[in-house]
Amino acid sequence: MNTETSHSFAERLLKSRYIWPLAALLLMLIFNLLLDASFLDIHFDNGRFYGNPIDILHRSAPVALLAIGMTVVIATGGIDLSVGAVMAIAGAVCANLLVATDVSLFTVLVAGIASGLLCGLINGALVSYMGIQPIIATLLLMVTGRGIAQLLNDGQIVTFQHAGFSWLGSGTLLGIPVTIWLVLLVFIISQLMLRRTALGLFVEAVGCNSSASRYLGINDRTVKLMAYLLTGFCAALAGIISAADINGSDANNVGLWLELDAILAVVLGGAALSGGRFSIPLSLLGVLIIQTLNTTIMVSGMPSKLNLLIKALAVVLVLLLQSDIFRKQISGLAGKWRHS
Amino acid sequence: MQQEQSEKALFELSNISKQFPGVKALDAVNFRLFPGEVHALLGENGAGKSTLVKIMTGVLPKDSGSIQLQQQEISPSNTAEAQKLGIAPVYQEVNLLPNLSVAHNLFLGREPTRFGCIRWQQMAEDARQLLKRFKLNIDVTESLSHYSVAIQQLVAIARGVAMNAKVLVLDEPTASLDSSEVDTLFDILRQLKSEGIAILFITHFLEQVYQISDRITVLRSGKLIGEYPITDLPRGKLIEAMLGQELQQVTGEQTEATEPAKREPLLTVSNATVPHSVDDVSLTVNKGEAVGMAGLLGSGRTEVCRALFGIDTLKSGEIKIRQQPVTLNQPADAMQQGIALCPEDRKTDGIIGPLSIRENIALALQVQAGWWRYISPEKQRTLANQYIESFHIATPDSEKPIEELSGGNQQKVILARWLAISPQLLILDEPTRGIDIGAHAEIIKLIKSLCDEGMSLLVASSELEELVAFANRVVVMRDHRKVAELQGAELSSQSIMHSIAEV
Numbered sequence: 011m012n013t014e015t016s017h018s019f020a021e022r023l024l025k026s027r028y029i030w031p032l033a034a035l036l037l038m039l040i041f042n043l044l045l046d047a048s049f050l051d052i053h054f055d056n057g058r059f060y061g062n063p064i065d066i067l068h069r070s071a072p073v074a075l076l077a078i079g080m081t082v083v084i085a086t087g088g089i090d091l092s093v094g095a096v097m098a099i100a101g102a103v104c105a106n107l108l109v110a111t112d113v114s115l116f117t118v119l120v121a122g123i124a125s126g127l128l129c130g131l132i133n134g135a136l137v138s139y140m141g142i143q144p145i146i147a148t149l150l151l152m153v154t155g156r157g158i159a160q161l162l163n164d165g166q167i168v169t170f171q172h173a174g175f176s177w178l179g180s181g182t183l184l185g186i187p188v189t190i191w192l193v194l195l196v197f198i199i200s201q202l203m204l205r206r207t208a209l210g211l212f213v214e215a216v217g218c219n220s221s222a223s224r225y226l227g228i229n230d231r232t233v234k235l236m237a238y239l240l241t242g243f244c245a246a247l248a249g250i251i252s253a254a255d256i257n258g259s260d261a262n263n264v265g266l267w268l269e270l271d272a273i274l275a276v277v278l279g280g281a282a283l284s285g286g287r288f289s290i291p292l293s294l295l296g297v298l299i300i301q302t303l304n305t306t307i308m309v310s311g312m313p314s315k316l317n318l319l320i321k322a323l324a325v326v327l328v329l330l331l332q333s334d335i336f337r338k339q340i341s342g343l344a345g346k347w348r349h350s
Numbered sequence: 351m352q353q354e355q356s357e358k359a360l361f362e363l364s365n366i367s368k369q370f371p372g373v374k375a376l377d378a379v380n381f382r383l384f385p386g387e388v389h390a391l392l393g394e395n396g397a398g399k400s401t402l403v404k405i406m407t408g409v410l411p412k413d414s415g416s417i418q419l420q421q422q423e424i425s426p427s428n429t430a431e432a433q434k435l436g437i438a439p440v441y442q443e444v445n446l447l448p449n450l451s452v453a454h455n456l457f458l459g460r461e462p463t464r465f466g467c468i469r470w471q472q473m474a475e476d477a478r479q480l481l482k483r484f485k486l487n488i489d490v491t492e493s494l495s496h497y498s499v500a501i502q503q504l505v506a507i508a509r510g511v512a513m514n515a516k517v518l519v520l521d522e523p524t525a526s527l528d529s530s531e532v533d534t535l536f537d538i539l540r541q542l543k544s545e546g547i548a549i550l551f552i553t554h555f556l557e558q559v560y561q562i563s564d565r566i567t568v569l570r571s572g573k574l575i576g577e578y579p580i581t582d583l584p585r586g587k588l589i590e591a592m593l594g595q596e597l598q599q600v601t602g603e604q605t606e607a608t609e610p611a612k613r614e615p616l617l618t619v620s621n622a623t624v625p626h627s628v629d630d631v632s633l634t635v636n637k638g639e640a641v642g643m644a645g646l647l648g649s650g651r652t653e654v655c656r657a658l659f660g661i662d663t664l665k666s667g668e669i670k671i672r673q674q675p676v677t678l679n680q681p682a683d684a685m686q687q688g689i690a691l692c693p694e695d696r697k698t699d700g701i702i703g704p705l706s707i708r709e710n711i712a713l714a715l716q717v718q719a720g721w722w723r724y725i726s727p728e729k730q731r732t733l734a735n736q737y738i739e740s741f742h743i744a745t746p747d748s749e750k751p752i753e754e755l756s757g758g759n760q761q762k763v764i765l766a767r768w769l770a771i772s773p774q775l776l777i778l779d780e781p782t783r784g785i786d787i788g789a790h791a792e793i794i795k796l797i798k799s800l801c802d803e804g805m806s807l808l809v810a811s812s813e814l815e816e817l818v819a820f821a822n823r824v825v826v827m828r829d830h831r832k833v834a835e836l837q838g839a840e841l842s843s844q845s846i847m848h849s850i851a852e853v
Contacts, residue, residue, distance in 0.1 A: 208721040215713060219702045225661070225693050226767075227682040227717040286704050 027280050031295040034278075034328040038302050045310050058182040062305060064190075070301035071189035072097070072248040072265065074294055076272035078200050079241030081293040084276050085217045086234050087285030088137055088144035090241040093272060095155025096129045097249030097265030102162040104250055105259035108170040115174045123246045129155065130242020134235035152269065159261035169258035179254025189251050196244065201290055210288075213237065217285030271300055274325065280332055299328060358421065360385045360548050361406075361437070361517045366415035368401055368572075375401040377572045378415070383517060383548040388539060390551045390559045393569035393592055399552050400756065402569070403521055407439040408432040419516070430459075438510025439519040446506055448495035453477035455494050456509050480512050481505075484538050500531040504538070511542065518542065519550045524558060528646050528812075536562050554785060556585060568592055592788070613637050615673070616806045617689075617775055619658070622667035627653035629830040630667070635775060635808050640801045642821030643810040644846045650830035651810040652694050655779045658808070659691040660684040671775075685718055688774035692764050692781055694810070696757070700764045703753035707745060708734040710752045710763050715770045737766035742792065758789025765796065776800065778809045782816060794820060814843035826850055 042049040042062075052061035076093045083090045104122040107113060129151055136147035181188045204210035212233050215223045220230045248268075253259050273283075278296030281288050303324050307317050330336045359382040368376040376398045383389055393399050404410040406417060408426030417424050419435055426432035429439060446455045453474045454461070462472045477490040484504055494502055503523055510518050524532050539549055539562060551563060559566065559580075566583055568575040568591040575591050583591070613636035620632045628650055635641045645651045656662045658669065660678035669676055671687045678684045684691070693699035702710055712730035719725065725733075734748040741762040745755060752763055761781065768776060778797070782790045798820050801807055811817050817824050823837040826849040834849035 207724045208716045208719075211709060211713070211716065212721060214705060215702050215709075218704050219698070221698050222700055222702050225659075225681060225691065225699045226713050227680070227685045228713075229680070229682070 030332045058185045068187040073271045074193045074297045075244045075248040077275040077293045079244035080272040083237045085288035086237045087217045091148040092151035093245040094265035094269045096245035098159035098261045100246035100249030101253035101259040102159040105168040126242040126246020130239040134238030138231040138234040167260045179251045362418045379574045385546045387564040388549045390563040390566045397569040398572040436516035438515035440506045453490040500527045521552045618670040631832045638804040640807040642817035642824035645827030649827040690768035690773035691777040694779040701752045706749045708748040711766045714767045758785040775806045
């Protein structure tokens with residue numbers, strides 16, 4: 011049992027689940043630095059920081075929020091396809107309140123978040139109490155949710171002027187975009203809630219074996235419901251900052267396909283879609299990989315029609331890097347090569 | 351018996367070694383199978399039986415040694431390859447596809463086709479013909495999950511036979527069968543044997559070994575102890591070979607079930623009824639008493655356990671704990687009352703496979719403490735290490751995922767999980783199912799010592815001798831009803847059997 015301590019740092023690092031996602035991110039940054047030595051430069055101007063790193067973090071904020079919720083839902087063995095649509099609903103709710111009424115900013119935010127929680131409640135109830143497959147249950151809201159948002163907006167793009175609300179999407183605090191602070195806040199709170207209490211363990215237990223969890227006295231339905239409430243909350247917040255960023259609610263386009271980016275981020279973080287073990291930090295690493303990739307494609311001046319193709323290739327590469335089998339085969343091949 | 355030493359082995363493994371992190375699972379083990387024999391592979395938990403089977407069926411690669419089938423060196427790298435070579439495994443837990451029809455399961459991967467389309471009629475007809483050999487008259491178009499585990503097991507064997515298996519590997523095929531089903535299985539095995547198929551048989555029911563086997567190979571701690579013709583190895587010697595010096599513990603003194611003094615009742619169940627599963631059952635468990643529950647599969651044993659743990663709710667009747675009526679709507683309610691349950695189906699209802707031993711042990715205590723009072727990983731580890739040591743759980747440390755342990759060790763972890771919350775009533779449903787003789791003895795010993803410490807136990811089991819060995823009283827179930835309650839002088843495996851069988 012004492013052998014644990016004898017493992018060297020390098021050995022532990024190689025076994026760590028962080029190593030391959032981190033390696034992928036580093037590789038991408040090195041590639042960018044080779045193209046442009048100033049890629050990672052940050053400069054301070056007019057009371058705020060500018061530069062690619064800040065830009066990447068700011069742009070990845072909505073997906074980061076979605077990924078935090080998605081990680082937990084996937085850990086319970088579920089999935090939430092509706093988060094993009096929930097973003098649209100929350101954005102539409104806030105935009106309409108800002109345009110049509112003069113309620114306080116606080117009320118607007120509460121209404122936006124509440125709309126997301128309501129969506130989460132519907133998803134959670136369908137999955138855990140009605141026993142509908144998560145992918146189907148949330149597909150319902152993925153399709154209808156955007157329709158509801160369009161109804162709220164009466165088919166238009168609803169724009170508003172509200173300095174306080176816009177601050178959430180494009181303002182700064184201590185020189186750093188508010189969006190980054192929000193992600194940090196949600197990350198810290200969720201991490202505390204899940205890892206400093208037993209909730210994380212219960213989520214993993216339910217995700218690994220919900221029947222055995224029931225025999226342990228864990229209320230697996232409640233655990234699943236909570237997970238969908240969390241994604242609803244995160245999606246609403248993501249919708250609010252997206253709306254605040256453009257000073258408007260575009261029900262057709264906000265958060266479009268972002269549920270897939272969030273799922274991809276969780277997978278890039280090494281989580282199994284079948285549920286069980288989860289790590290929010292790893293999922294956020296996955297988010298950074300995706301956003302860095304997007305930025306790389308943009309700044310490297312590659313023809314934009316190749317964007318999606320390049321992104322797909324890079325994602326496959328990162329996933330392969332994480333596969334034990336693939337790495338073994340590569341090192342086997344390399345070994346043969348050296349011998350001959 | 352019929353094969354002489356001069357005859358060539360059909361299937362031969364020599365000098366097989368396999369190293370796992372921290373454990374030498376197999377150390378230069380030899381194993382031979384002759385055509386037309388049933389060969390029992392025996393050994394206690396962690397002896398290496400499962401590893402050896404996994405190596406011969408291509409699930410695990412061997413570190414060294416050779417595998418020969420009909421004098422040809424083979425090295426299957428997965429089960430499909432092994433099956434193509436004629437080695438058909440039938441695992442403890444049936445590994446077929448429950449949602450497909452029986453016929454489709456039988457011909458999966460080699461469905462009869464015409465112009466690339468499956469000929470369903472033809473497949474069903476072939477399946478019926480095949481199952482006729484097994485005297486199995488069932489609707490082959492029904493999905494497999496529709497049938498009992500026993501029938502699923504026979505289907506798995508039939509599938510192996512249909513693929514022209516030369517070697518049939520049966521890992522605990524009888525663990526979930528009742529005695530008439532076992533007889534059917536054995537009839538089929540004898541028939542297959544006469545057709546020249548070599549059968550490897552792993553079981554923990556020693557009497558079955560003597561019913562069907564021709565030869566026995568014994569492993570202990572990854573080493574080959576010996577290969578014996580069945581006639582040379584009477585039961586006592588066999589146990590000695592399997593356990594080494596530990597023999598004393600197993601045969602043990604058949605403790606006289608101590609007459610319960612006037613003890614106060616802990617659990618009183620009156621006229622409990624759950625639709626379709628428990629019919630008007632009344633029973634009492636006193637403080638510090640071990641009550642056994644006997645009956646065939648489906649007799650209502652498991653269902654009573656489930657109702658007492660709040661998994662199924664009563665439609666009528668009453669449960670009292672310490673004379674107070676209680677309502678058990680969910681397991682949390684039962685845990686609140688100091689009731690714990692080790693479920694019958696360890697794999698689906700007991701272990702949380704990918705989680706560590708540490709987490710599996712700490713979970714019940716954590717649930718009881720509530721989610722906001724987190725038991726830190728350090729505290730969990732201390733708790734787990736305590737049980738790993740006192741229960742002799744074979745693992746390098748508490749971080750190993752529970753699914754990587756053998757059945758007996760998994761069961762010890764589940765027991766530790768419940769003992770950690772210090773229950774007043776511990777319900778054990780088939781605590782020794784699928785566990786071999788060493789761990790079996792340890793678990794029985796543990797049950798006895800818990801009882802001595804004043805814990806109350808309700809143990810459902812199909813092993814009558816086990817029940818007689820430690821129970822103060824035995825409740826006999828049949829057709830969802832309680833049909834007898836035996837204690838004192840009238841308690842013996844014969845009397846239990848009599849009550850079970852009586853019409």
